[in-house]
Amino acid sequence: MAFQPFARRPAGVLFALSLLAACSDVPATAPMVDPRPQPPAETLAALSCQVRVRSAAVSCAAPAPSTGGANATILGGQGVNVNFAATNLRHDTAAGVFSMDVTVQNLLPNPMGAADPTEVTGVYAFFHGGPVSATGTVAVHRPTGDGMFTGGMQTYYHWPELLRRNAVSQPLRWEFTVSPTVESFQFSVLVQADLMPLVVYDVAAAGNRDVWRVALDGSDPVRLTTHAGDDRNPTAAKGKVVFVSFRNGRSDLYSVPLAGGAETRLTATSGASEGDPALSWDGTRLAYTSDAAVGVAKVWTANADGTGAARATPTSFGSEAEPEAAPTWWPFGGRLALVGTDGGSGDVYDMALGGTPALLRGGPTAEVDPAWSPDGTRLVYTSNVTGSGDLYMLRLSDGQVTRLTSEPQTESYATWTPNGRIVYLAFLAGGATELRWLNPDVAGSPRAIPVSGAPSRPHAVF
16 A cells, blocks of 8 residues: 555645756756646745766755745755755666665754654655656656655655754665666655654753753753843744843843844833733734733733734723733634633633633633644643642533643643644642643653753743
8 A cells, every 4th residue: 555644744844855867067057847736835945956967966055035826935945954965876877777875964953753752753755746857768766655745646765763953864875767868857856754843941050040942852952041130931933932031120021033042122111020921823923911001910912023012801801900811822813812810710711802801711720821722622721620730621612621631749831832742841749840741632641851950831832
């Protein structure tokens, strides 16, 4: 039976890879005309390689940026997201086979080739167009297999590896049968790989809290802030991290690139404190709490750069003397889940922007720290209905509630990864804390994310 990678990995991320196999008289910018549909919009990186058969040489470079259409999401390629390289090129004229050893290097911060640490799916390079030649016949020789990717049964090569940041794959021999009349041939390749989620969190070191980034398996921890004032409660989306900093005597919101770099102050409201930041999934909007209006924390929204700030909840909601907390965006924008404390008990509300919050989960016990699932159909939150704080999941379609954790201590601050895992903070005996993740569709799946220190407030990177 033919292998179907997309059927197994619906969350796979694609990297566009165009290779040109040609004689030395073919220019590096020679275009390939492919009448089939364009690559899907998930494409991240385009690579263009020229292989010179007679001289046994290959070079790869990023093409010019694409504009519009399905390729509008192309962000860059060779030397940016991946390094594609070919060595040991050989043209066996007697056998009619051209071959080369191909490697791929992961330059992304996400480990490549696994949706989570429990299942390595590897990296796939599949033929999206060609190979074709104007002067003869050419075909892929002894590929790993064929499967349904962007259409039809497409041959592919597979590296069954997990590539962490900067790791280089093992060489894989690519072969093509070419007829004696072939002077050049062309083909386009897309590379599909699951990307392991990243998590931002804060942790204390030497009496000071800073914001860090780490992969779901605990690899490649990166410190993002270094100020002497406490930095905490990060949220991240589309390459940007927003966090709370106490460096100015009160709590303000700052941002820093996910890759690290210069920090930018987003709020400087006189006499006010801001907290609980939450970036929208598309990275364009920010929700947070501020006590600027009435001296009590209320939910506000703004653009991601802090401009256009305005209170989000109406004055008719609850009591102006009761704080609001923990806003979180619906994945498709336009609405928030938040915690209201009218009457002293924290309850979870759903609110369309411009509307009035509606109760989702409430009662005499506390229901706090809500977070939407990537498809917007489920909500995870913490409740102490059983005594200690545990994670629960609400299915919006029918109101079904599922208990996800049942440890003696509290689990809280849950956040969803783009591929449907839940990251949260576990409070352990003796005051220790631990980052953990689970698959809400697999019972008994909690696993630790090994990091140093006493971590707090994790947030998955959208």
